[in-house]
Amino acid sequence: MGIEQTLSIVKPDAVAKGVIGKIVDRFESRGLRIAGMKKIQLSTADVEAFYAVHKERGFFKDLVKYMSSGPVVAMVLEGENAVIENRIIMGATDPKNAVAGTIRADFAESIEANAVHGSDSDENAKKEIAFFFSKREIL
Numbered sequence: 001m002g003i004e005q006t007l008s009i010v011k012p013d014a015v016a017k018g019v020i021g022k023i024v025d026r027f028e029s030r031g032l033r034i035a036g037m038k039k040i041q042l043s044t045a046d047v048e049a050f051y052a053v054h055k056e057r058g059f060f061k062d063l064v065k066y067m068s069s070g071p072v073v074a075m076v077l078e079g080e081n082a083v084i085e086n087r088i089i090m091g092a093t094d095p096k097n098a099v100a101g102t103i104r105a106d107f108a109e110s111i112e113a114n115a116v117h118g119s120d121s122d123e124n125a126k127k128e129i130a131f132f133f134s135k136r137e138i139l
């Protein structure tokens with residue numbers, strides 16, 4: 001616990017809707033600092049590598065297609081218990097189950113186009129941050 005870093009991705013549906021700023025505000029208002037940020041178009045190969053853990057899942061092909069369908073915004077969020085805090089702010093994976101006031105309840109379209117991604121553990125956060133950012137891009 002203590003001060004942690006975690007990876008957040010504003011997914012293509014939320015970028016296309018023009019709610020990047022509203023989503024960033026949710027993090028900053030709850031005390032998470034933006035330590036790194038970039039807008040990036042992921043290739044099919046990028047998404048396959050990033051979500052490799054899900055490659056046997058039935059939804060994998062659609063997930064790859066969707067996540068490479070338009071630009072995303074990747075962020076390093078930093079703060080007290082950042083991994084769990086980010087997951088609380090995001091809400092449940094399926095927006096139908098997301099608590100009111102969470103990002104997914106307010107902005108997600110579906111379980112696939114669910115507005116944001118967040119690392120699920122400190123260990124994965126380190127790997128996912130390294131996937132998107134070099135050391136000099138995290139300040």
Ligand code: CMP
Nearest residue numbers: 054059063093111112113114116117118
């Ligand atoms: P994310 O937190 O980015 O991690 C994996 C993603 O796969 C998840 O959000 C969803 O966007 C997607 N996902 C998870 N479960 C399903 C599912 N049952 N059907 C479609 N997409 C899913």
